[in-house]
Structures are given as structure tokens and as C-alpha cells.
Amino acid sequence: MDxxxxxxxxxxxxxxxxxxxxLALVGGTGxxxxxxxxxxxxxxxxxSLLGNEAVNGFTIYTVTYGxxxxxxxxxxxxxxxxxxxxxxxxxxxxxxxxxxxxxRFYQCVTGWTVPNATWTGIRLSDxxxxxxxxxxxxxxxxYSFDGVYTESLTMPQARHPDVLLAYKLDHKPLAQSQGAPLxxxxxxxxxxxxxxxVNRVELISQPIDGYWxxxxxxxxxxxxxxxxx
Amino acid sequence: xxEARVERFTRTERAVHWVQAASFxxxxxxxxxxxxxxxxxxxxxxxxxxxxxxxxxxxxxFGPAIVALAGNRASVARDVKAVDTWDADDLRWxxxxxxLRLFGVSTPPQGRFNAGQKxxxxxxxxxxxxFTVTGLIMWQNRRFPLNLVDNAxxxxxxxxxxxxxxxxxxxxxxxxxxxxxxALRAMVSGWVRRDWALHHHAKWVxxxxxxxxxxxxxxxxxxxxxxxxxxxxxxAVRFLFFWLGANTTDAVTSWLYAVTAWPGVAxxxxxxxxxxxxxxxxxxxxLLIVAWRLADRTRRLVQSAEPQATxxxxxxxxxxxxxx
Numbered sequence: 001m002d003x004x005x006x007x008x009x010x011x012x013x014x015x016x017x018x019x020x021x022x023l024a025l026v027g028g029t030g031x032x033x034x035x036x037x038x039x040x041x042x043x044x045x046x047x048s049l050l051g052n053e054a055v056n057g058f059t060i061y062t063v064t065y066g067x068x069x070x071x072x073x074x075x076x077x078x079x080x081x082x083x084x085x086x087x088x089x090x091x092x093x094x095x096x097x098x099x100x101x102x103x104r105f106y107q108c109v110t111g112w113t114v115p116n117a118t119w120t121g122i123r124l125s126d127x128x129x130x131x132x133x134x135x136x137x138x139x140x141x142x143y144s145f146d147g148v149y150t151e152s153l154t155m156p157q158a159r160h161p162d163v164l165l166a167y168k169l170d171h172k173p174l175a176q177s178q179g180a181p182l183x184x185x186x187x188x189x190x191x192x193x194x195x196x197x198v199n200r201v202e203l204i205s206q207p208i209d210g211y212w213x214x215x216x217x218x219x220x221x222x223x224x225x226x227x228x229x
Numbered sequence: 230x231x232e233a234r235v236e237r238f239t240r241t242e243r244a245v246h247w248v249q250a251a252s253f254x255x256x257x258x259x260x261x262x263x264x265x266x267x268x269x270x271x272x273x274x275x276x277x278x279x280x281x282x283x284x285x286x287x288x289x290x291f292g293p294a295i296v297a298l299a300g301n302r303a304s305v306a307r308d309v310k311a312v313d314t315w316d317a318d319d320l321r322w323x324x325x326x327x328x329l330r331l332f333g334v335s336t337p338p339q340g341r342f343n344a345g346q347k348x349x350x351x352x353x354x355x356x357x358x359x360f361t362v363t364g365l366i367m368w369q370n371r372r373f374p375l376n377l378v379d380n381a382x383x384x385x386x387x388x389x390x391x392x393x394x395x396x397x398x399x400x401x402x403x404x405x406x407x408x409x410x411x412a413l414r415a416m417v418s419g420w421v422r423r424d425w426a427l428h429h430h431a432k433w434v435x436x437x438x439x440x441x442x443x444x445x446x447x448x449x450x451x452x453x454x455x456x457x458x459x460x461x462x463x464x465a466v467r468f469l470f471f472w473l474g475a476n477t478t479d480a481v482t483s484w485l486y487a488v489t490a491w492p493g494v495a496x497x498x499x500x501x502x503x504x505x506x507x508x509x510x511x512x513x514x515x516l517l518i519v520a521w522r523l524a525d526r527t528r529r530l531v532q533s534a535e536p537q538a539t540x541x542x543x544x545x546x547x548x549x550x551x552x553x
Binding site: 013014015016017018019021022025026029032033034035036110111112113115216224227 | 279314348376381
């Protein structure tokens with residue numbers, strides 16, 4: 001292949017296939033990058049690694065194995081801690097409570113986004129008002145009935161009217177993988193704040209590090225302004 | 230069989246390979262940790278993982294280029310040319326082995342690289358470029374349309390799985406698969422057994438492999454070139470970052486701004502998303518490239534004295550593949 005050029009002997013016929021293949025790949029990738037809409041995400045199969053399945057654009061993560069199941073008859077949402085009147089709600093109580101529907105941008109800290117997620121649920125501030133927080137309660141802690149995951153918000157963050165405990169996603173009841181029956185929705189923050197399978201809301205004096213925050217994530221998880229961005 | 234050896238890779242070629250391999254491995258591990266909470270849970274410290282990933286990306290993109298440019302460039306150019314040039318034997322090599330056997334054809338003789346190695350080299354080059362471009366878009370995501378960021382994310386993730394498979398294949402051929410694992414020797418010490426090379430790369434051995442001589446003061450020149458080349462790259466990246474208004478709270482970016490704060494270069498670090506053209510950095514980059522060029526003495530390809538043989542199929546003792 002390094003044969004000198006002035007040799008009269010017939011050369012094996014060669015062609016520049018390497019650059020052609022490279023340029024074809026680059027061109028194809030460039031076109032894919034500029035594709036509009038969600039066609040790319042749909043045509044590239046979401047590969048599930050370690051059991052992360054993809055549902056309606058969301059990649060499902062859990063910190064335990066499988067999804068905790070809930071029994072609609074036995075389930076109670078507890079609101080307690082530093083409050084004047086702690087209370088519990090059944091699934092019926094939650095559904096009868098005035099609901100709010102909002103369409104919000106969702107982004108996972110790992111980078112993927114769901115531009116239009118429609119959440120339906122009850123305002124967290126309604127529950128806080130009903131419980132009557134103690135003046136020294138400056139934070140709210142959330143518990144998941146997976147038994148492991150926790151999260152917290154400061155009182156001003158928790159009181160924002162967009163913050164919901166949602167039981168519907170895209171007008172359909174929340175799937176078990178998405179945190180049925182209740183999932184915290186904190187628009188403007190990364191998905192790890194959206195704790196799933198909520199069964200207890202506790203008012204506490206200071207915010208605490210939730211599951212991922214103990215692993216180095218920021219407590220104030222604002223999209224684009226936290227976790228190194 | 231004799232223990233005659235053939236030189237296969239120069240020091241430069243090996244250095245390029247290992248710089249790239251080390252960066253790739255770091256990126257692969259931190260990348261999967263950043264993407265998958267189950268793996269991340271093992272490490273924690275997302276921000277640190279992210280910094281390692283970003284630094285690794287810098288080394289993956291610039292490291293091999295700097296080493297190649299400062300080192301024995303002629304030998305790397307030879308490899309690029311070998312990957313680019315294909316002939317009918319290469320295409321025949323891609324036909325699955327059992328099909329060839331069916332038609333009574335033996336495996337076609339290969340040149341310096343076989344067709345699979347050529348495809349691998351093309352894939353690696355393309356995927357490095359694609360990872361870099363999509364990664365840059367993901368990292369500076371606020372400066373690009375959402376649609377572009379989403380596509381970049383999908384491509385980056387998808388390519389990571391493809392690259393993982395290719396990487397595992399590469400490792401198993403180099404360390405485990407009995408017939409090919411001798412090739413690892415070439416990437417570690419530079420040479421291979423002549424009989425092995427005749428079997429796997431007959432046309433290359435037949436054509437009397439080129440020899441490369443190192444010039445005088447090679448080590449000093451190389452050090453100057455690596456330093457000048459690295460800093461030229463750093464200034465170029467600094468200029469790009471200033472122009473992009475890259476994030477200043479980021480540890481990698483702050484480090485970049487700190488090491489390039491040479492006299493005359495803007496001391497003010499731009500606020501995020503403020504675009505500034507940082508011309509003194511360009512000037513430094515040009516000066517460094519001149520310095521690099523002055524220290525340079527391109528390695529000459531030393532041809533073997535006897536005229537190069539063209540390939541004679543009958544002369545190849547395509548040895549009955551020994552134990553493998």
C-alpha cells in the first residue's frame with residue numbers, strides 16, 4: 001500500500017473510502033441534530049439500563065427495586081410536625097379537594113426534558129394553611145412510602161402557588177411508576193425534587209438534605225442555576 | 230517459527246492511543262454515572278463527576294491531537310492514510326468468514342490495518358467529534374434552542390451505548406481473543422512477531438514497513454511542542470468560552486480562565502452569557518503556534534534502502550493458522 005508512485009507495475013485499485021464513510025456519518029449526525037420536533041427521540045429507541053424504563057418521555061428512576069404499590073383503601077396522606085392541627089387525608093379527600101391543573105416544563109438533572117407535562121393536583125399551600133404551621137416551622141419535609149426517598153423545601157418555596165401534590169399527569173391518573181397516588185411537583189426545579197409516592201408531609205424547623213442531596217446534589221435545585229450549571 | 234520482530238507503532242502512535250484511551254475510560258465511567266442514578270449512587274458527588282467529565286472531554290478532543298502534532302507526525306499521517314485507503318481485499322474481508330469458505334475463498338490478505346480496524350478508526354473519529362459537539366451543546370444548554378439540546382442529549386446518550394459495545398469488543402479482541410491478542414504487544418512495546426504480522430497483515434509486511442528516525446534534541450523539542458501546543462489549545466478554548474459567555478462558576482471554566490490569565494489578557498471574567506471577543510488570547514495562541522513551529526522538525530519517513538516490493542500473493546506463506 002506504500003508502493004512508490006513511479007512504479008510501472010499495475011497498482012492495485014484503491015479508493016478513498018475512509019473519508020467518504022466519515023463524511024457520510026458526520027452529515028447524517030448533523031441532519032439528526034437539526035431534526036425538528038420529537039421525531040429523533042421517537043426513532044432512537046430508549047435503551048433501558050438497569051431497569052430504567054421510559055414512559056411518555058419520562059425516564060423512570062427508583063432508588064429501591066420495583067415500584068411500591070399502594071392500597072387505595074388503606075392509603076393516608078399525613079400532614080404533621082410543627083403544626084397546630086395535624087391531619088390525615090384519604091384518596092377520596094384528596095380527589096374532592098379543589099384541584100389545580102398546570103402545564104410545566106420538566107427537566108431531569110441528567111439532561112433530558114419533557115417540555116409540556118400537564119400536572120393535576122392539590123396546592124401544597126392549601127394543606128399548609130389547613131395544618132396551621134408553627135411560627136418556627138421554616139421547612140417542609142416529604143416522605144415517600146418506598147421507605148427511602150425524602151425531600152425538603154423551604155417554607156417560601158413550599159408556599160409557591162405552583163407547587164402541587166399531583167395525582168394526574170397529562171389528564172390521566174398518575175401511573176404507579178410515576179408515583180401514584182401522589183407526587184410532589186415543584187416547577188422550575190430539577191426532577192429529583194419531584195418526590196414520588198408521597199405519604200407524609202412534615203413541617204420542620206430547617207430544611208434537610210433529601211436522598212440525592214446527601215449524595216451531593218443542591219438543595220435549591222433551580223433548573224439552570226444549581227448542580228454546577 | 231523465528232522470533233523476528235517488525236516495528237508496528239512508533240512512540241507517538243502509542244502515546245496518542247493511550248492518551249485517548251485514558252480520557253475515554255474516564256469519560257465512559259463518569260458519563261454513565263451522570264446518566265444513571267443507580268451508578269451515581271455508588272460514587273455520589275455529582276458536581277465532581279461533572280468536572281471530571283468536562284476535563285476528560287477536553288483531553289479526549291485535544292490530547293491526541295497535541296501529542297500527534299508534537300510527536301512523530303509522519304507516522305500518524307501514515308495511519309490516517311492507511312485508514313482512508315481501501316482496496317478490494319478490504320471489502321472482501323468484510324464478507325462474513327463462513328460465506329467466504331462456502332465459495333472456497335480464504336481470508337483476503339490485509340495491509341497495515343484490516344478492514345475492521347479501519348472501520349473502528351473511522352467510528353472512533355466520528356464518535357469523538359459527535360460526542361464533543363453534542364456535549365458542548367448539552368453543557369452550554371441555555372445558549373441553544375431547546376430542540377437542539379434535546380436532540381444533542383438523545384444522540385449523546387445513544388452513542389454512549391454504541392461506544393460502550395465497541396469498547397468492550399475492542400478490549401476483548403486485544404486481551405482475550407487468542408488470534409488477535411498479540412496485537413496488544415504492538416500498542417505496548419511497539420513491535421509484533423513477524424510471523425504473526427505475516428498472517429494478519431501480509432501485504433503490510435511484504436511491502437517492507439517504513440522506518441521512522443527521530444531527529445536530534447527530540448525530547449526537548451517534544452516538551453516545547455507539547456507545552457506550546459497545549460497552551461495554544463487552551464487559549465483557543467478560552468477565546469471560544471469568552472465568546473460563548475461560558476459559565477464562570479464551573480470549576481473547569483474557572484481553571485481555564487486562571488491558567489490563561491497571562492499579561493495583557495482580559496482579567497475580567499465575563500458574566501455568564503455575556504459575549505466578549507478576547508483578542509489578546511488569539512494573539513497568544515498565534516505566538517504559541519509560531520513557537521511550536523520553531524521547535525518543530527518534522528520527522529522524515531526513512532524509506533528502506535531496497536525498492537519497495539509490491540504485493541506478491543504467491544510469496545506469502547499464509548501459514549495454516551497455527552493453533553488458532
